[in-house]
Amino acid sequence: MQNRIITVSRQFGSGGRTVGRQTAERLGIPCYDQKLIEEIARESGFDKEYIDDKAEETPGGGSWIVNALTSQAEFMMQNMLWEVQKKVLLGLAEQGPCVIVGRCADYVLKDVADCLTVFVHAPLAVRAERIVRLYGEREDSPEQRLKDKDKRRAAYYRFHTNQDWGAADNYHIALDSGALGIDKCVEIIADLYKTKQN
Amino acid sequence: MQNRIITVSRQFGSGGRTVGRQTAERLGIPCYDQKLIEEIARESGFDKEYIDDKAEETPGGGSWIVNALTSQAEFMMQNMLWEVQKKVLLGLAEQGPCVIVGRCADYVLKDVADCLTVFVHAPLAVRAERIVRLYGEREDSPEQRLKDKDKRRAAYYRFHTNQDWGAADNYHIALDSGALGIDKCVEIIADLYKTKQN
Numbered sequence: 144m145q146n147r148i149i150t151v152s153r154q155f156g157s158g159g160r161t162v163g164r165q166t167a168e169r170l171g172i173p174c175y176d177q178k179l180i181e182e183i184a185r186e187s188g189f190d191k192e193y194i195d196d197k198a199e200e201t202p203g204g205g206s207w208i209v210n211a212l213t214s215q216a217e218f219m220m221q222n223m224l225w226e227v228q229k230k231v232l233l234g235l236a237e238q239g240p241c242v243i244v245g246r247c248a249d250y251v252l253k254d255v256a257d258c259l260t261v262f263v264h265a266p267l268a269v270r271a272e273r274i275v276r277l278y279g280e281r282e283d284s285p286e287q288r289l290k291d292k293d294k295r296r297a298a299y300y301r302f303h304t305n306q307d308w309g310a311a312d313n314y315h316i317a318l319d320s321g322a323l324g325i326d327k328c329v330e331i332i333a334d335l336y337k338t339k340q341n
Numbered sequence: 342m343q344n345r346i347i348t349v350s351r352q353f354g355s356g357g358r359t360v361g362r363q364t365a366e367r368l369g370i371p372c373y374d375q376k377l378i379e380e381i382a383r384e385s386g387f388d389k390e391y392i393d394d395k396a397e398e399t400p401g402g403g404s405w406i407v408n409a410l411t412s413q414a415e416f417m418m419q420n421m422l423w424e425v426q427k428k429v430l431l432g433l434a435e436q437g438p439c440v441i442v443g444r445c446a447d448y449v450l451k452d453v454a455d456c457l458t459v460f461v462h463a464p465l466a467v468r469a470e471r472i473v474r475l476y477g478e479r480e481d482s483p484e485q486r487l488k489d490k491d492k493r494r495a496a497y498y499r500f501h502t503n504q505d506w507g508a509a510d511n512y513h514i515a516l517d518s519g520a521l522g523i524d525k526c527v528e529i530i531a532d533l534y535k536t537k538q539n
Binding site for chain 2: 154262264266307309310311312314315316317318319322323327331335338
């Protein structure tokens with residue numbers, strides 16, 4: 144009997160992580176997000192911050208010379224991390240029902256768990272306001288930071304899954320948390336999870 | 342005060358049309374689908390069947406020579422139809438709350454109505470089974486018919502809206518009718534519509 148798992152993919156700044164956590168709380172099952180990063184750090188020996196910041200994105204974003212010098216090393220690290228991540232995800236899937244945020248879990252677990260796959264997104268302006276509120280101002284504009292993150296996350300997903308990141312038909316349900324609100328997203332996902340279980 | 346309208350975009354064979362109709366029934370508001378086609382036919386003078394079959398797709402699909410000969414004429418007809426469609430959609434949006442299936446209504450009405458934008462999709466195998474059950478066997482396989490339809494509908498949407506068809510972030514909610522079931526999709530959409538109204 145396969146465990147029933149909710150995977151939450153999300154645009155940066157959409158509140159998808161919060162949606163995942165609150166859904167797990169409502170259902171009384173664990174949410175792997177920060178804990179997942181800790182587990183990957185333990186298994187890989189990589190720094191937690193590196194995993195949190197970089198491991199869902201393709202390398203790049205610096206100047207071309209920095210990118211060129213670092214890309215080969217980054218590429219090898221990314222591939223190693225991908226393998227560790229996969230192992231950790233497969234291990235979690237065996238333990239029991241849970242919510243997993245990010246890490247291409249929808250793709251990695253598609254054949255080994257009974258997944259409800261979710262994508263959370265929000266309009267650029269809503270996300271911009273959110274990241275400034277949560278993470279503060281930076282040198283580049285919040286819109287630029289979001290566009291950069293989106294681009295790199297999409298490239299990462301494409302590279303590892305050969306699918307389009309954020310294409311509706313990769314997910315059972317995709318929700319605009321800006322239009323619908325975090326609470327409504329949580330309610331819909333939790334209800335779907337319970338419906339399927341009954 | 343803008344009218345509240347549900348727009349349903351859908352993959353061919355996903356049951357999105359049924360989802361739209363049943364949602365409208367549940368909410369006691371009209372569903373424009375067949376009626377929309379009739380209205381466009383009346384305004385444009387085009388045949389209903391042509392509008393139903395062709396007017397959400399880019400021309401093509403025949404041999405290259407047939408495509409080459411017909412493409413210029415088709416292109417002009419498509420553009421004329423697009424303008425008529427837009428006029429009809431804008432007229433409907435003024436009349437009152439309703440559900441509109443297809444016709445890029447999400448894009449056309451985005452600034453003139455308070456839209457809840459929905460995308461309905463389903464896995465290829467589910468859609469293949471559905472189109473054979475509803476429309477019968479044809480010379481080419483159902484999978485091939487679906488892939489062809491998807492490709493042409495995506496090109497049509499891209500041409501007129503400059504957006505990716507089926508990208509989750511174009512819609513407030515996207516649902517896999519194969520995994521969730523038609524009834525559940527209707528329930529979620531109707532509930533979202535009512536929540537926003539209250």
